[in-house]
Amino acid sequence: MGDVVSSHLDEAKREIISARTEKVMGEFGRLYEQQFAVALFNKVRFDIEGGGGPQSQLLHRKIPLENKSIFSGSLFQNIEENKKWKNRYFFVPDSYNINYYDNKSSFEKR
Template sequence: MGGSASSQLDEGKCAYIRGKTEASIKNFSPYYSRQYSVAFCNHVRSEVEQQRDLTSQFLKTKPPLEPGTVLYEAELSQFAEDIRKWKDRYIVIKNDFAVESYESKEAYQRGAVP
């Protein structure tokens, strides 16, 4: 508010800030009182009714996939240390999270050994 952070506020500034604060609270209070009363009534209702059908907080799990189901497949480039070049490979990840690497997509489709 003032020229420096540690300066004291004079009466004029205090009155100005107090007026702004009171006006903001006065404008906000009708909304707050309505929302508070609704929230309080919901809280009381839930305590009185003692709902027995509480929703589960456990994570939902998906049904297990069939063995060998492919989760992800894509082509990527792999650096071959022996020839010091990049080679295109076809990668398949199955539902047991095993990563299989093939020479090409055609090799995978033919059933070649990874």
């Protein structure tokens, strides 16, 4: 038990590991940045509406969504100034950007 000898990494090995780690984290960061807003949006929606089990934080898609919406529908937004809730229309396209409009007709007019 324990015949393993560890040695310090030399500078070349450290640079190789750093480069690989930076590449993997860069790819993951890009995906995380795209999908964080949608994952947060889904969590808030499930917290408010209830139902459904735990959801994975990253969206897994075999076929990428192209020219499709991930989510569209009405949600209530709390307006701080007058302490009232307003019904807003939300639209999340395949780019994972969250867009909201005053109502559905505003969205249709763009």
